[in-house]
Amino acid sequence: MSDSLTFGIDEAQEKIEKLTEKLVEAKGIANELTSTKIYIQDTRKKDLDHYIEEIRLDFTRTFHHEPEGFYLVAEGQNGRCQISLSKRKSFF
Structure with missing residues (x-):
């Protein structure tokens, strides 16, 4: 039971990391647009x-x-x- 719970947490953490990367990328694009x-x-x-x-x-x-x-x-x-x-x- 704890193995499946750990797997679920790891999967969620990977998704959060990917979303964080996308947010950083979006922030960079927004900064470029505001200074163009x-x-x-x-x-x-x-x-x-x-x-x-x-x-x-x-x-x-x-x-x-x-x-x-x-x-x-x-x-x-x-x-x-x-x-x-x-x-x-x-x-x-």
């Missing part, structure tokens, strides 16, 4: 709301999730502008 900068040169002239929606949809198609916590940074000769890509419309 994507530069887009776009000369189209559009309404700002339409432009934000288009960029948000491109992000969703590319990364398969909503861009919560991500924002578009526009830099030009006259300064810098940050625009939130989340649907909550929060501005930084």
Whole structure:
């Protein structure tokens, strides 16, 4: 009886170790995504709301999730502008 119990514990411990490895891998990927900068040169002239929606949809198609916590940074000769890509419309 104790042998089967020990085997069950060993099996569970192996599964936990595999899950821990996957979590470490996922954390690394998440850190890479949060520190990635994507530069887009776009000369189209559009309404700002339409432009934000288009960029948000491109992000969703590319990364398969909503861009919560991500924002578009526009830099030009006259300064810098940050625009939130989340649907909550929060501005930084």
